[in-house]
Amino acid sequence: MNIIQSLMTRYLFLILFALVLFPLIPAIYYSHLLFNQVLYDPEEIEDIWKREAAQLDGQEEEVIHHHLQSIKNKYPKAEIFWxxxxxxxRFIGNRSADMPENWTFTDSLVFMEESKFHVDTYLQNKDPQKIYTITALIGNDPRQGVMVFQVPITDTNLGSITLDLPFVIFFISICGAFLLISWFFFFNIRKRLVKLQFAMSETGNEGIPDEVVIRKMDEIGRLEGAFNKMINQLKCSREREKKEENLRKQLIANISHDLRTPLTVMRQHVYSVKKYPKSSTEIESLQIVENKLDDMDKMINNLLSYTLLSAGKHPIDMRDTDILDEVRKVIAEWYPIFEEYKFEIDIDLPEKSLIWKVDPIWFKSILDNLIQNVTRHARSGRYIGIQAVERFGSTSIVIKDKGGGFGQESENKGAGIGLSIVSLMMTEMNLDWEISTSSDGTSIYLGMKT
Structure with a gap:
């Protein structure tokens, strides 16, 4: 990343700019006071003036006038008279038009009093035309005369401490502009972070957030780039998972198809041998083989159905169906098997209709899988109950057995594909199901989602 594009570099530049600009503005504004003219120090001049007045005690007028002339040469901007x-x-240089030729003692005292300079009053009035006046008695004796030193206030350092209103407004505007720029700087950072947070929380069609547009290659831009890289990795991983899943499903479908052919051939040969048996033992063995072939055929059908359901390719036809009527049809088909296994059959279904929106073929497949589980894994209980019960304010179908429960080991126990098919079909048809199992038996409830 270019260091110039870094947020830290930009903010440090902003701070350094402010640190340079704030003292530079007053320096530029008052530069004319520092470089273009000499400023007199009022306190220093007043000390010198009074000291000079004391040294002129008892001197002749020519001496006093000559001495004041030398002081005038040192302070050319000053107006001096005595x-x-x-x-x-007695004027040193040109005569001031507003000064009288003759003074009374009272006039001189009033002039000395009115000429006293008050700094507080000046700072309040801020009159640039104000004249800074210093008076001193020669020899500290009013009978010898009074020395007067006058200079414009702008030629003293008192004038340099004033704050002009335009300058104050300009300086405050600069400070406000700095604060505004700082606010925009952090507002832009926050806006980009909030936008990135929103992009992270929103998911697309595949459950993965969309990539963000990188507009600046700073720290946040690098974070956005890392986020986009993560999104691409997730998409690649998801695509790879899909390919693997499709490959697995295709493999299962191919295996199921390949197994059907030899099973069909074996079944034909078993039928031929049974047609011309040689002994009862052969017939019994062939019957066992045929039963196992039937089991394998059902397992292959279940495996193929599970593959199609997982891939979303199993056709579904949802329509209003009388569930109790469908249950009765399935019970009728399984009734001979129940009698063969000497099951206690407990059927309790009302005569009224129970309408659910389901696929009749799928629902029959669900019942077949659940009843088959009872005949294969709970045969020791010699019991099956199929009833309509009220649960949570609606009617449910319950299938019960008195086997050893799901925790019991069974010689016919499979991989659980049948229950997986039931779960997928129930979810697709928006139905709810619940299994309650213990060592005393298992109850499976089927119902509409509330």
């Missing part, structure tokens, strides 16, 4: 003991103004 008032002598007679109240006459």
């Amino acid at each position: 008032i002598n003991g007679s109240g006459e103004s």
Whole structure:
């Protein structure tokens, strides 16, 4: 992954940009105060001015005027004048138009009081035209005169600490823009993660989520790529399972078909031998062989039916059917076998109709499989009961026996294909079934799903 496309790199760039921009904006805005002009320090000037006034104690006017001229040369932006003991103004350089020529003692005191600069008042008013004025008594004696030093407030460092409203608005806007960009940055990350979460939770037709579109090759893009890779592996695995399942079903179908041919030939030869028997022992042996051939034929039929049901290729014809009538027909077919095995037969079916939406052929196959299980595995109980009972507010069909239950070992026990066929058919016809088994026998309930 390109480091420039990394989310961490982008966020670090955003932070560094803010760290550089925030101090840079005030520096650029006030650069003219730092580089384009010399700013006077009011406290320093006031100390110098008062010290100079004290040093001029008792000096002649020419000396005072010459000394103030030298100070003027050091501070060219300042306006300097002084008032002598007679109240006459003496200007250093050009005369200020708003300054009088003569002063009374009271005028000079009022001027000194009004000229005092208050920083708090200035910060509240923020008048850029304000003049910073310093006054000092020569020799600390009002009779010797007053020295006046004036400079625009913008030429002092007091002017540099002001906050202009446009600058404040601009700086707040920059901060707001940074917060907005940060919010969009994390909102976009959250949006992509939520989209990926939604894609993971939604499944397609095959029960597997669909792939996501990778728009950016950052950390989330790599996560999306890993997710897509996992989806492809799942699809390949599912496709491989389907191929293996189809191969297995095809193999079972082929085996079933191949076994039918020799069984048919064997049955024909058994029939021919039975037609011209030599002894009763041969007849008995041939009867056993024929019974086993019948069992194998039923097993092959079950195996083929299970394969077709698993593949969804077994035809089904759902229609309204009188279940009790179908049960009676099946019982009639099995009745001779029940008598042959000397079963106690307990049939309890009402005369009224019980209509279910089923495939009659499938339902008959279910009954045949369940009754066959009784005759093969629960024969020792010598009992079969087929009844209509009320369960959970609806009528169910129950098939009972008094064998040893499903846990009992049986010499005729098979692979359980018959019950697997029953389960698949019941599910396809939206029917419900339940097995209750113990050492005293087994009860199998068939009913409609509630």
